[in-house]
Each structure stands twice: as structure tokens, then as C-alpha cells.
Amino acid sequence: MRAYLVTTGLIFALLALAHLLRSIAEASRFASDPWFILEGPGIGVIAVAFCAWAWSLLRQTARPASRT
Secondary structure (H helix, E strand, C coil), rough: CHHHHHHHHHHHHHHHHHHHHHHHHHHCCHHHCCHHHHHHHHHHHHHHHHHHHHHHHHHHHHCCCCCC
């Protein structure tokens, strides 16, 4: 399970980075194509959310169970 969460987190982090770089490289499209915000930064924001979710789940699995 831990390997899956690490892999998923890294893939979504790379996807978010790719969309960030694409948004920077094609910044002129924001003025001419209003739907570009969904293609570039929109997908990047969703990827960041999934990445954060994967890492938070990884942190939860790393905690030892509390004994009562």
C-alpha cells in the first residue's frame, strides 16, 4: 500500500509540475483563449489536490497504531 501511495503521489506531482510549466510557457494563451485556464492550470490544481491526498494517506499509514 505504501509503494502505491508513493508512486501515485509522485505521478500527480509530476503532472502538476508539467501543467505549471505549460501554463508558464503558454501564458499568452490566457488572453486569447479563456478555456485554457481549464486545460493548463485547472488540471494542475486537480493534480496538486490528488498529490496532497496521496501524501496525507501515506502519512496516516506510517503512524503506528495507538495502544489503549
